[in-house]
Amino acid sequence: HAEEGLRAAGRTGQRNAAAHLHAVLALALSVEGDEAGVAAHTGRAMDTARRHGLAQAAALAQWASARADLSRGRAPEAAARLRPVVRPVARGGHFAVRVLAIPCYVEATALAGQAGAARSAVEEFAVWASLGGDPQAPALLARCRALLDPAEAGDWYERALHRHEAASGEFERARTLLLYGKWLRRQRRPREAADRLREALVAFEQCGARGWAEMADSELRASGSAPRSRPEGGLAGLTAQQMRIALLVADGATNREVAVRLSLSPRTVDHHLRNVFATLGVRSRVDLARMVDRAHPADPAPPEAAAVRAVRDRHGPHAERPRAHPRA
Structure with missing residues (x-):
């Protein structure tokens, strides 16, 4: 447009x-x-x-x-560019842009070691987030709190991700995952960091955010994880629950059908499926189905899949086609 x-x-x-x-x-x-x-x-x-x-x-x-x-990764330069943008309107900022740019400014200043300069801006953003006009603002506010409060950052990042689930915007969610993964790596929690960074990498790739995906990939390598071109262990790298979900999805089940079969909430299924995508390095349900077929070319459909088809037969042919996003 x-x-x-x-x-x-x-x-x-x-x-x-x-x-x-x-x-x-x-x-x-x-x-x-x-x-x-x-x-x-x-x-x-x-x-x-x-x-x-x-x-x-x-x-x-x-x-x-x-x-x-x-x-x-040029945080000091980003902070310098955004400083005049987020100033109060009387000092040169623009009313329609300045508050929206605050999360970027907080990220830039925190990564540049200048977090103190952004504290007053965060409090202003908190007022904006409380008004309810921007669905992503609560998640971005929690991310800002994480960046300014390293001691409690883990809790703030978890709150941010929970808030992201209630709003659209995969790009911003991926940025939260990337920052969380960086923090976890610096806390010497490499396995948890790798999980978040893989999820960020997949989300960035789905958004077409190539530069950000390269940064996530670089952080993954720094955490000791295998390059994305060689997923660690393939299907063997999945947990038992993830494997059950992957098999059902590969057979064509929607997230809701998987949730019914495994007695989970659709949100829990969505969370596990994101991790499946990240662990396997796949981008879509179709790619997942192909990987399962290659790993088990002669296997019959798992009993879970047969049960899903039975439920579908009872309730009508409302199955969805495989999508490029893990949500049903």
Whole structure:
């Protein structure tokens, strides 16, 4: 939509609108990890924004550049870019962007060893999160608390992940998993760190966030885990519960059907399935089914799968096709 709008703005000479659209494209590319694209669109946005006094376009462009810095581990640079963006409006920040950029600013300052500078901003973000207008804000607030309170970070990260389950936004959830995994690794808890980092890696890959996926992969290697191209142990690396869920899903069961069969909640099934995807290095239910078929090409369907099909026969043909996301 931004690209189409940019073409229309070019045809009609709407330079201010074009600057905003360049900033939007820079933000999108900062998720993908396209540094060259971010730099090009940010440059075009800032050129017009400075000349025409477009505070919002400038703030969005700076936010995009900071996210690109964070995806490459350049926290001090990201903090420096975001500092003027999150200032109070009277001192230069833009009211529609500054609060939304606070979680990035907190992450950048904390990773750069400057956490104290972000404490007042977090309290302002807490007010924003309490208003209920942004479904992701409670999860992001808990992530901010984790970054500023290392002693209690584990509890805060768990709260953040719980909050992410109630809102859409896989990219932000993956960023929380990445930060949690980093913290666990530094706490010398490599196995737990690897679990979170694998989950982050899969989520980033599903979002097309290549730069962020590379960072998760690098953290995985630092934790002592095998490269993602050689999943550790294949199906043998799954727990018994994960194996039961994987076999049912590979046979075509939805998360809800698996939950009924195994007497679990759908959310618990979803959590286990995410870990299955992360452990096996697969991206979709179809990939999982292929891996199971390769591992057990001649095996009959497990009894759990037969039970699921029986339930489906009783309640009607409402099965879903395999999806690219572990949720049913």
